[in-house]
Amino acid sequence: MPTHPQEPDRAASDRDARIPEGAGPAPRGDLPQPGPSRPEAANGEPGPDAAGSAPAEDEYTTAIQELEDRWRRALADLDNLRKRHARELERERAVERSRTAAAFLPVLDNLELALTHAGADPGAIVEGVRAVRDQAVNVLELLGYPRHAESGVAFDPARHEVVGVVQDPDAPPGTVVEVLRPGYGDGERQLRPAAVTVAKRE
Numbered sequence: 001m002p003t004h005p006q007e008p009d010r011a012a013s014d015r016d017a018r019i020p021e022g023a024g025p026a027p028r029g030d031l032p033q034p035g036p037s038r039p040e041a042a043n044g045e046p047g048p049d050a051a052g053s054a055p056a057e058d059e060y061t062t063a064i065q066e067l068e069d070r071w072r073r074a075l076a077d078l079d080n081l082r083k084r085h086a087r088e089l090e091r092e093r094a095v096e097r098s099r100t101a102a103a104f105l106p107v108l109d110n111l112e113l114a115l116t117h118a119g120a121d122p123g124a125i126v127e128g129v130r131a132v133r134d135q136a137v138n139v140l141e142l143l144g145y146p147r148h149a150e151s152g153v154a155f156d157p158a159r160h161e162v163v164g165v166v167q168d169p170d171a172p173p174g175t176v177v178e179v180l181r182p183g184y185g186d187g188e189r190q191l192r193p194a195a196v197t198v199a200k201r202e
Helices: 010-018 048-117 124-142
Strands: 160-166 176-181 194-199
Touching: 048 124, 160 176
Parallel strands: 160 194
Antiparallel strands: 176 194
16 A cells, blocks of 8 residues: 655644744743742742841941940030039139138238237227228229229119118209218129118109
């Protein structure tokens, strides 16, 4: 029985003809298709993205620690500065107190001298006390606190304290008639105002 040459499978030939040259074989329907890459590996371990977040967290932790260290150092420096300023201020106060006390030592020496000679000449004690008073007033003036005991001047509420009002026909109204207690200092450096009586306004 004569045999005829088998014809090639036309379907296979047509399918092969539609595949471009150089391309791989057509994907088969029974094989899984490749999908988008996942950050996790096949064994369930974190992928490269999850592993890269750990160094970033370490950098943040290091930066926070450095800021905390700088903050603590700044607080310590501020506390040391405050303590040093307090010590310097107390030292300046001590020096000023010593200077003021030393300025009054000659006044005390003259008082003691006047008291020593008071028995020999009782009348001389008045002149001695007056001289000591003038010396003390001079010391206060040198320290920046001049004495104010002027009468016949206009009343100044910044320098005078009214303790009485009197009728004086010879003094204009609002004039200081008598100084009962001298004042010392001016403005912000005033130790106390002068206690005075003022002429009454009619």
